Amino acid sequence: MSVLRPGDRWSVDDVNRSRQFVAITGVAGGLGFVGQMVLARETVALFRGNELVLGLFFGTWLLVEAVGALAGGRVPLNHRAPLVYTLLLAANAVGLLAGVGLLVLIGTVMGTVETYGVLTVFLVSLAAVFPLSISHGALYTVGCRVHHVWSADVPAESAAVVYRAETVGTLVGGLVSSLLLWRWMLSVTAALWVALALFLVLLWVQRLALHRVQPAHLALGMITWILFLAMVQPLGASLQNTVLEWRWESAVESFDQTIFGDLLVLKQNQQTTIYYNSEFAAVYPDWDSIWSQELVYLSLGVHPHPNSVLLLSGGLGGVLEELDSVSLAVMDYVELDPVIFSALPQRPENTELIPGDARRYVFRSEKTYDVIIMGAVDTTSFQVNRMFTREFFAAAAERLGKNGVLVFSTPGSDVYPGKTLLEWNRTVFHTAGEIFPHVEAVPGDRTLFFCSQRPIHALSDHELLSRRWEALGVQPPLLSEGYLKQRLALHRMAWFAELIEDRPRLGINTDMRPTAVYYGLMNWSAMFSPPMEALLHRGAGWGQWLAGSALLLFAALIAWLSTRRPQLSVHWAIGTSGLYGMCLDLLLLFWFQIVSGVLYAGMGLLTALFMAGTALGTSWSEKTMKDARSCWRCLLGGDAAAIAIALSLIAVGSSMSAITTDAAAFLLFGTLCLLAGGIVGWQYPVAAALQIRIARERSVSGSVYSSDLIGGWAGAVIGPLLLFPLFGFPATLGFLVLVKLTSTMILLVNRQVFCDLPGN
C-alpha cells in the first residue's frame, strides 16, 4: 500500500475510502463519548452522587486522552497506521468494559476500603478511564494519520476533518446517551452495546484497509450482532445482579437505575435498608425514630394551627410515615426520583405523592402551606444546595401562609461542631436570615432550622408545644417533657446561636455563589482527607487571590518567554481556550442542574451540544483561514468572543434562575453550550495552522491537541473544586475573562511575529 501525497492521482475508490473513514472516525468518536458518559455516571454514583466528582473525572479523562493523543502522534505515516487504528478500536471496546467493570468492582469492595478522599477519587477515575481514554485520545491522532495516508489532504486539513467528524459523532452520541441511557438500560448493558458497536466499526476499518469486502468478516459481524441483540440486555442485568449479590451476600431485594440515581434495596435480618447513589438513605421497620419525630412534630408544633404541609424530599425512613399519621387537610410530598416512591413500604393514605423536582415545584406552585419541611440535609452537591440558597428561600417564603414556617436541617453536632460545620451552619443560618426575620437554630447531630416571618415561641415554651400537639391529636412518644428539656435547652440554643451569629467568611449561599457547597466539600474532606480540609480552609481566605495572582504571574512568564519562542503564545491561546471551554461547559452544566434539577440526562445532551459547537466552530474557521495574519486574527476574534460570552453571562446573572420550564432551560443552556464549544472549535484549526507556520513542522496536531486537552484538564479540576463553590459563578466568569485577556495580550505582544510569517 503506497502513501498518497498531495498532487498524486486519485482513484474513485480512494476518495470513497477516505470519505468512509471520516464516517468511521465520527462513529468511533460518538461511541467513545457514550462510553465516557457511562463511566462518568458510574463514577458519580460510586462517590454518592456528588457531581463535583465530575470535574476530577473529566480532568483525568482529558489528561489521559492528551497522553494518548501524543502517543498516537508518534505512529508512522505509512500503511501500518490503519492497523494501529484497528487495534485502538479494539482497545477502546475492551477499555470501556474494563472501566465499567472496575467501577462496579470498586463499588463492591468499597465497604472494606471504607475511606475515600480527593486522591482516591482521582486514582479511581484514573484507573477507570485509563484504558478507554488513552485509546480514545490516540484514535484521534492516529485517525488524522490514517486520513492523511488515505487522502490528499495536508496534515492540518486532515486534523480538522477528523476533529469535525469526531465532534459530530459526539453530538449523536450525546443525544443517544441523553435519550436512551438509564431510561431503557443499565450502565453495564450500555457498555456492552458500545463495545459491540466498536467491534463492528473495527471490522469496517479492516474492510477499508484490505480494499475489498471480506465475506468472513461480514458474516462474523452479523452473527456477533445477532447474538448480542439476543443476549446483551439480560446479560447486562445479570452481571449487575451478580456483582450486587456478591457485595451484599444475597441480601439484595432490588436495584433500579434511573436518570436521577441508583436505588438499592437490601433485606437482611428482618430489616430493609435503602441506599440511594450508594449512600444510606433509610431503614425499615426500625427507622431513626428520634430524628423523624423531631423533624415532624417540632415542625408542626411551631405553627399555631397547621393544616397544610409540604414535604420536599427526604420522606423515606419514618418522616413520611409520621406525617401521614397526623390528620391534616393537605399533605403533599414532592420527590425528584419516582423510584423513591416505589421504595416506600406502604403507600401513604393521606398524602399526595408528587413526582418532580422539589425546587421547581416551589417556584411554580400557586399553593400556600402552613409548614414546609425539607428532608434533604447535605449541601455538598449542587443538586441539594439549590434548596438552601437565598433564591430558594425567597420562593419558599412565597409559598408560606400567614404564620408559615419553613423547617430544614444541616449536618451538625450537639457536642462539638468544629470549624467546618460551624461555617457551614453559619452560612445557611445567615442565608435564611436574608429572607426570614426570625430564624431559630436547634443544635444536634443535625441542626434544625425554623424560619418564619413571625417570632417562633413554641421552641422555648414546651407547654405550648404540648398543647398544640394535643390539638392535633398527636402525642409523640419520644418527645417527652424530659427529652424536650434536654433537646431544646435554652442554654444550649444560646450557646449555638452565639457561635453562628457572626457573618460567614464566604458570604451567604446563593444560586450564583454556592458557598455552602464549598463547606460541604470541606466536610467531606474532613472525614476522608484532613489535609485537604486544611487546604480548603486556607483556600477560603486566599483562594481568589492565589488563583488570580498565579494566573497573572504565569501569564507574565509566558509573555516573556513567547518573545523568544512565539509558538508559546499559540499554545497559551489554545490551552486557555481549553480551560475556558471546559470550565464554561461544567459551569453551564451545573447551572442547568440548578434550574432544572436534572444532571445525568442533561450531561449527555449539553456536553454533546458543546461538542457540536466545537465542530461548527472548526468548519467555520477553516473557511476563514487564508494566511498567518488571518489565523492570528481568528485567534484574537475567538478570544474576544469568549470574553463577550462570559461578560454577557455575568450581566444576565441570577435572572436565569427564574426559568421554570424544561424547554426554555434546554434551549437557553443548549445555545450557550453551543456557543462556548464554538469558540474552542473556532480557535483549534487556526492554532494548528499557525503552529505549523511558526514551527515549520509538517504535523503538529498532537502538540496543539495536547495543549487544548491540558487546558481542559486544568479547567475540569479547578472549576468544580475551587472556582464554582469558592468564587461563585459570576466571579468564575470574571476569572475566565481574565484568562482570555492574558491570551489576547500575549497574542498582541507577538503581533509582529505573526505578521512577518511567510505566506502573508
Added chain:
Amino acid sequence: MREKGLTRRQLLKWMGVGLGALYGGRCAINLLTPQLPETLVEIPDEPEGRDTMFYRKVGKEQVVCEVCFRRCRLSDGQTGFCRNRVNRSGKLVSIVYGLPAAVHVDPIEKEPQYHFLPGTQILCMGTAGCNFRCQFCQNWRLSQRSLEEMAMVYDWPPETVLQEAQSRSVPSISFTYNEPTTFYEYMYDCAELMHQAGINTIFHTNGSMNREALETLLPYVSSVTVDLKGFTESFYDKLCHAELEPVLKSLQVIKRAGVWLEIVNLVIPDRNDDPNTVRDMSEWLVANLGADTPLHFSRFFPQYRLTELPPTPVTTLERCRDMAMQAGLHYVSIGNVPGHEYNSTFCPRCEERLVERYHFNVHRVWVEEGRCPFCGREIAGVWTM
C-alpha cells in the same frame, strides 16, 4: 526580538509589586475578620500545658510516654499518637491541659451509666485528640483532630471546673466525648479537686490506659464507662488501629479497685456481631468482672468513615442481649433504639422493671435503697448520692 518583550528585571519588578499589593489587601481583610464569642478563647500558639505524670526519659532528649499501651517514644518537639502530649526539651507536656473544646450538661444515661445515680445530670467535658483511630467514631471532629485544629476551646483550669459544677448543681462531672487518657493530668487534677468537694467524677474511656496510671487515678473516681468495641484483636486492629488486650486488663483493674463499672459494646453489622464472638465476650465478662456488671449493646448508625454499612438490625441487638443473658450477665440493655423495652432496667430475679427509661430519659426509678421493691433482691449500682 528581545527589545520588544519584557526584560527579566522588569518582570521581577512587576511580580514583586503584584505580590506586595495582594499581601496588603489580604492584611486589610484580616482586620475585618469576625472575632470569637466571648465565652470561648483563641487557641494558644504554644499552650503552656502541664508536665505529664507518666513518662520516662531515654537518653538525653527522648521520652517514652507511659500513660497508654502505645508507649510512644518521642524525640524533642515530637507529639504523641494522641496529638496531645509533646516532648519539650526532654519533658513530656500535656498541651490540652485546662483547654476543653466541648463542655455540656447531659443526662447521665447518655454516657451510658444506667446504674449510677439514674436520672441525674452531669457536667461533661472533652478535649481534642485520641489514641485510637476508630472508623466509626461519633465525635471524630473532636477526637481525630489536634488542639490547633479546634474551632474554639474553653479556658477551664480545674478550679473553674469545680466552680462550674457547683454553679450548675450537678452531682457528677464526666470526662467524655474523646479519650480522657490523652488528657490524663487534667482529669486527675479535676478528679482530686472534685473528690475534696464531694462531687463525683466519671470518665468514659476506651480502656487503653496503662495500669499504673489507672490505679493512681481510680481512688478519686466514682464510676467508669468502658467501650469494649469488639472482642477480637483483628477488629481492634482493622477498625480502631488499636489492641484488645490492654482494654481487657484495664477492665480487670477497674473492677478490682471497686469502682462502679459499666460496659458499652457498639454492635456493627458484619464487623463485630458474630454470635460466637458475642458469646465469648459475655462469658469473659461474667468470669472476670462478675454477672452484675451492666452491659449495653448499642445500635450502630452509619457514621464518620463507616457510612456504607446499614444500621444494626434491632433483631441482632436482641439476639446479642439474649446471648449475654444466657451467658449469665444480669443487666444487659439495648441502647440507641429509642423506646425499646430494654432501654429499661429489670430485676434479674423477678424480672420486674426497676428503672423505666425512654432513650436517655428516666421516667421512673423503683429501686429502693439498692434493692428491688418487688422481690427484695439487691440491685448492683449506686442509687443514692
